[in-house]
Amino acid sequence: MNHKKQFHYWETIWMLAKTDLKMRYQGSWLGIIWVFLKPFCIFLVLNFVFSHLFFKNSPNYSIRLLMGLILWSFFAEATSVGMNSLISKSHILKKVFIPKWIIIVSATIHSAMAFCFNLVILFIFLFFYQIYPDLLHISFFLIYIILIYGISLTFSFVAAPLYVRVRDMNQIWEVILQVLFYGSPIIYPITAVPLNVQTILYLNPMTLLIEHSKVALIDNGIARLDHLLIFISIFIPCFLGSIWYLNKTSRNLVENM
DSSP: OHHHHHHHHHHHHHHHHHHHHHHHTTTOSSGGGHHHHHHHHHHHHHHHHHHHHTOTTSTTHHHHHHHHHHHHHHHHHHHHHHHHHHHHTHHHHTTSOOOHHHHHHHHHHHHHHHHHHHHHHHHHHHHHTTOOOOHHHHHHHHHHHHHHHHHHHHHHHHHHHHHHHOTTHHHHHHHHHHHHHHTSSSSSOGGGSOHHHHHHHTTSHHHHHHHHHHHHHTSOOOOOHHHHHHHHHHHHHHHHHHHHHHHHHSTTTGGGO
């Protein structure tokens, strides 16, 4: 019985994720092509400016920039839609009982689907630049992707119920995302800033995940494993705590929508 119930949950998640993806681009001339086009247009502008003015001698700057933008777009999109998920599906929650985590997970999976499309573009660029990561380094890259998705879910499990009560959360998070974007090694290499500043930047979890991802796929190397293990040891209790918080705050949530 439990297995049937779990299967029903995942079937519901998949259905909601596909619906979100279709509804987002419904009526658009280019449709799902915007999944590729938006980050690619940003990449073209930033690459033209920074690769010619500031980082002419930085090896593989363009592919590093593209990779950073794709990973960042995944994080920013997943956290934003995750935070808005309960409010956007309030019409469903008011009529039918659905566990709140299903709504949040389905919204972030929709972002993960878009990210998978962009990964295809990334690997095409890698082959164009004659960069061929082996299976070991691709495996580490997948670990970093899972962690990006994990911290996006952790944030969403806390922010989604909080956003129901505090509607300023959306504006606050947009500002924080801008700060975190410039505090991540996306448009600049981490080595371009002083060591004391690097220490501050590593307080941003995306700094470690983006930088380690670049090392794995582009440099064919493995960044410091102790940093990764410390990150995971912090992430796991935070993730479990976010699940506890979502369960605790879900009881009277629908009445506040």
